[in-house]
Amino acid sequence: MYPSHPRLWENLSPRTCWPLALVHAGYPIPSLPWSKTVPSVHPGRDIAFLAGRNTDLALGYPKEAAREIHGKKRGAIRQEFGQCEVDLHLPKALLQAEQGVRYRCHALLGRGPEGTESAVVTGEEFQIRNIRCHCIIGINPHERLEKQVVVVSLQFKDPGAHFLDMYQEMTRVVAEEVDKTMSQSVEALDTPVAPMVTVRAEKLNALAFADGTGVEMRRTRSFFTDEI
Incomplete structure (x- = not known):
């Protein structure tokens, strides 16, 4: 690790x-x-x-x-x-993150x-856990009609000299940007957020008999450079 x-x-x-x-x-x-x-x-x-x-x-x-x-x-x-x-673990460090900062x-x-x-x-690691967002996401017809709850978590494994200066603003920006998206999958939702961090996104209402469905990904800078 x-x-x-x-x-x-x-x-x-x-x-x-x-x-x-x-x-x-x-x-x-x-x-x-x-x-x-x-x-x-x-x-x-x-x-x-x-x-x-x-x-x-x-x-x-x-x-x-x-x-x-x-x-x-x-x-x-x-x-x-x-x-x-x-x-x-600071569970109430952020109003928009249900599980705070770790x-x-x-x-x-x-x-x-x-x-x-x-x-x-x-080694050191920062996490922002469960930023609660609301957005249009999914491929089913009923999922394109109303926003649903999505929780996004961020994980930073590199040295974070300025993390404490910016984590509140970072949380706000992520929540605002996710709220504006209309992705068809959580993979598509994760990618714009992941150039420097590990991102985990979960749809809480996707399945009736499960807490939710989600995906976790980490993209390197080369992924976005090659794409351009």
């Missing part, structure tokens, strides 16, 4: 200094450093900052405990450990060039 960085484990050290500095491994540009938030986002609303504090606790306390136990009885516990996955990250404990220990973020 996330890229592996086995060389990080070679540099693990029992020495610790908290709070941890956090860095992002394998990315050309920094994502959301937890030691400082995006300037336009208040720390109280920064879900990545909150995840960073949880990572500090998850990696910091066991490390301190291991060092203390190791000092009293050498070899009683291994100190060379340190990885965690944080999954945060953030997930994976971090490893490593050492920087200067010897300071850092929690290295090896």
